[in-house]
Amino acid sequence: xxxxxxxxxxxxxxxxxxxxxxxxxxxxxxxxxxxxxxxxxxxxxxxxxxxxxxxxxxxxxxxxxxxxxxxxxxxxxxxxxxxxxxxxxxxxxxxxxxxxxxxxxxxxxxxxxxxxxxxxxxxxxxxxxxxxxxxxxxxxxxxxxxxxxxxxxxxxxxxxxxxxxxxxxxxxxxxxxxxxxxxxxxxxxxxx
Amino acid sequence: xxxxxxxxxxxxxxxxxxxxxxxxxxxxxxxxxxxxxxxxxxxxxxxxxxxxxxxxxxxxxxxxxxxxxxxxxxxxxxxxxxxxxxxxxxxxxxxxxxxxxxxxxxxxxxxxxxxxxxxxxxxxxxxxxxxxxxxxxxxxxxxxxxxxxxxxxxxxxxxxxxxxxxxxxxxxxxxxxxxxxxxxxxxxxxxxxxxxxxxxxxxxxxxxxxxxxxxxxxxxxxxxxxxxxxxxxxxxxxxxxxxxxxxxxxxxxxxxxxxxxxxxxxxxxxxxxxxxxxxxxxxxxxxxxxxxxxxxxxxxxxxxxxxxxxxxxxxxxxxxxxxxxxxxxxxxxxxxxxxxxxxxxxxxxxxxxxxxxxxxxxxxxxxxxxxxxxxxxxxxxxxxxxxxxxxxxxxxxxxxxxxxxxxxxxxxxxxxxxxxxxxxxxxxxxxxxxxxxxxxxxxxxxxxxxxxxxxxxxxxxxxx
Numbered sequence: 001x002x003x004x005x006x007x008x009x010x011x012x013x014x015x016x017x018x019x020x021x022x023x024x025x026x027x028x029x030x031x032x033x034x035x036x037x038x039x040x041x042x043x044x045x046x047x048x049x050x051x052x053x054x055x056x057x058x059x060x061x062x063x064x065x066x067x068x069x070x071x072x073x074x075x076x077x078x079x080x081x082x083x084x085x086x087x088x089x090x091x092x093x094x095x096x097x098x099x100x101x102x103x104x105x106x107x108x109x110x111x112x113x114x115x116x117x118x119x120x121x122x123x124x125x126x127x128x129x130x131x132x133x134x135x136x137x138x139x140x141x142x143x144x145x146x147x148x149x150x151x152x153x154x155x156x157x158x159x160x161x162x163x164x165x166x167x168x169x170x171x172x173x174x175x176x177x178x179x180x181x182x183x184x185x186x187x188x189x190x191x192x
Numbered sequence: 193x194x195x196x197x198x199x200x201x202x203x204x205x206x207x208x209x210x211x212x213x214x215x216x217x218x219x220x221x222x223x224x225x226x227x228x229x230x231x232x233x234x235x236x237x238x239x240x241x242x243x244x245x246x247x248x249x250x251x252x253x254x255x256x257x258x259x260x261x262x263x264x265x266x267x268x269x270x271x272x273x274x275x276x277x278x279x280x281x282x283x284x285x286x287x288x289x290x291x292x293x294x295x296x297x298x299x300x301x302x303x304x305x306x307x308x309x310x311x312x313x314x315x316x317x318x319x320x321x322x323x324x325x326x327x328x329x330x331x332x333x334x335x336x337x338x339x340x341x342x343x344x345x346x347x348x349x350x351x352x353x354x355x356x357x358x359x360x361x362x363x364x365x366x367x368x369x370x371x372x373x374x375x376x377x378x379x380x381x382x383x384x385x386x387x388x389x390x391x392x393x394x395x396x397x398x399x400x401x402x403x404x405x406x407x408x409x410x411x412x413x414x415x416x417x418x419x420x421x422x423x424x425x426x427x428x429x430x431x432x433x434x435x436x437x438x439x440x441x442x443x444x445x446x447x448x449x450x451x452x453x454x455x456x457x458x459x460x461x462x463x464x465x466x467x468x469x470x471x472x473x474x475x476x477x478x479x480x481x482x483x484x485x486x487x488x489x490x491x492x493x494x495x496x497x498x499x500x501x502x503x504x505x506x507x508x509x510x511x512x513x514x515x516x517x518x519x520x521x522x523x524x525x526x527x528x529x530x531x532x533x534x535x536x537x538x539x540x541x542x543x544x545x546x547x548x549x550x551x552x553x554x555x556x557x558x559x560x561x562x563x564x565x566x567x568x569x570x571x572x573x574x575x576x577x578x579x580x581x582x583x584x585x586x587x588x589x590x591x592x593x594x595x596x597x598x599x600x601x602x603x604x605x606x607x608x609x610x611x612x613x614x615x616x617x618x619x620x621x622x623x624x625x626x627x628x629x630x631x632x633x634x635x636x637x638x639x640x641x642x643x644x645x646x647x648x649x650x651x652x653x654x655x656x
Contacts, residue, residue, distance in 0.1 A: 022359050029305040043264045043282060073307060077290040078357040081279045138359065
């Protein structure tokens with residue numbers, strides 16, 4: 001029942017570094033509301049992203065057909081000390097919960113991008129070069145690994161045009177990039 | 193019999209000693225000359241710090257502070273001592289989460305809250321000042337959490353090592369142990385501290401270290417090749433080089449979470465519930481168990497085992513056999529019908545119930561249903577080992593009748609009996625009641641009763 005989402009992040013604390021956060025979601029205690037448990041994400045620089053994720057999940061809750069009685073518990077297997085205000089992790093957090101609730105039928109994926117809590121649109125936090133390189137660092141995957149990424153890097157440039165080479169390289173590693181503009185597209189991509 | 197055996201009475205606290213060496217420090221032993229003024233038997237930056245883990249104590253306000261300030265709750269108390277140690281504690285908590293522990297059998301609370309074994313742990317340290325160390329405390333902090341959460345038989349260990357932040361694609365649930373800097377200096381510090389009596393010597397003191405170390409930052413070699421490892425072993429320290437965190441957990445027998453006090457409470461609640469349920473089922477089963485009933489003869493010389501006539505003359509009473517036409521017993525109208533019945537069998541269990549719970553025997557009821565006359569119902573109580581001897585004065589109508597005798601261990605519900613013998617709504621005075629149908633209905637609910645069919649007629653009489 002364990003689901004894993006890899007989230008590329010960038011820390012400016014000390015020596016600037018890129019890092020691939022390993023966000024794990026597992027069943028926690030039995031409860032009537034089954035509200036997600038975010039408290040293990042405290043102190044790891046994800047406060048703003050968690051806030052956005054909470055708002056999006058509240059909106060989604062009424063649309064969910066099946067709401068399990070075991071609350072999902074989220075934690076980081078490899079926190080990055082010094083990380084702060086990582087808004088680009090919001091999509092990854094939401095995707096992990098959707099995987100837990102069965103709306104996405106995969107066990108692992110990579111996700112990066114800001115989420116607009118009102119329109120549920122996915123936006124890029126950076127130019128995505130570092131994120132794509134972080135995914136390349138994972139190496140070859142035996143099983144297809146999906147990479148959900150914002151479609152637009154800037155207003156008029158798509159990620160496919162900007163990073164065609166990197167995306168092609170990822171394809172050779174069995175990592176398939178899915179550029180998305182909305183959360184609905186992200187859900188469709190991870191279930192495809 | 194693990195069910196009743198728990199380890200909660202032991203001290204839940206577990207300790208780890210972590211050698212901390214200032215980067216660039218070359219010789220710990222030489223620098224220890226200034227140890228007196230610096231305390232902790234070491235230099236200002238070279239020290240063997242002690243960290244322990246124990247369950248959350250009610251009243252500890254660190255949790256509130258951690259929630260307010262968005263800190264990791266398990267490691268929050270370390271932040272008061274050292275921010276570096278807090279970060280290491282936070283990383284160690286994440287790694288222990290990832291590794292996980294098995295849930296012990298019968299741990300119902302942990303079934304409800306699968307992460308309770310870790311959520312209740314808190315890390316504390318007595319380290320005197322801010323540390324300059326990087327991440328070599330991570331392994332020690334992870335181990336002390338595992339030891340405390342599992343109730344490991346090992347109460348204290350020494351450890352140094354970093355936990356890898358790399359994503360593991362092969363051993364997805366395991367954590368790789370990374371080499372640390374200044375390993376030789378750390379060994380020397382431990383040797384010095386052990387010689388000084390800290391940590392306390394015991395034959396099981398384990399020292400967990402990474403399997404490899406980086407020699408001059410280019411060459412990775414096995415730690416076993418270092419002479420200091422052999423020196424530590426001669427001092428009675430069991431040096432354990434490890435590559436994965438699960439190896440350390442296995443060595444520490446820390447693969448299953450310990451019983452929590454809440455588990456014990458839940459367990460006894462469940463046992464109590466089970467006992468109550470079984471008792472109730474047993475009671476209901478015993479109460480509804482069929483009671484044997486059999487006619488016995490009131491006078492073996494003149495009567496057979498069936499109802500009889502009770503005849504009166506002046507003050508004399510005698511019992512008379514019922515005559516038959518074919519197979520139908522004919523009972524004179526206005527006579528008195530009598531019966532004697534043995535109910536149940538005397539058992540030690542009934543005696544036990546009678547002695548301890550005031551059990552008062554059986555409840556019996558007799559019903560007489562007739563074609564034209566109104567049905568009659570009476571209920572009485574019979575003590576165990578007593579025969580039920582009873583008689584009933586019949587009415588003056590000539591008709592078919594049924595005598596129904598019932599027994600059970602709980603009082604009869606009069607309304608239910610009345611409902612059973614009630615004639616159909618459509619019945620008029622001239623139409624006889626189908627007493628066979630009514631008797632069959634009753635028999636379907638009381639299969640163990642005695643059913644006696646007889647006819648009342650004016651031609652048969654008591655004879656003297």
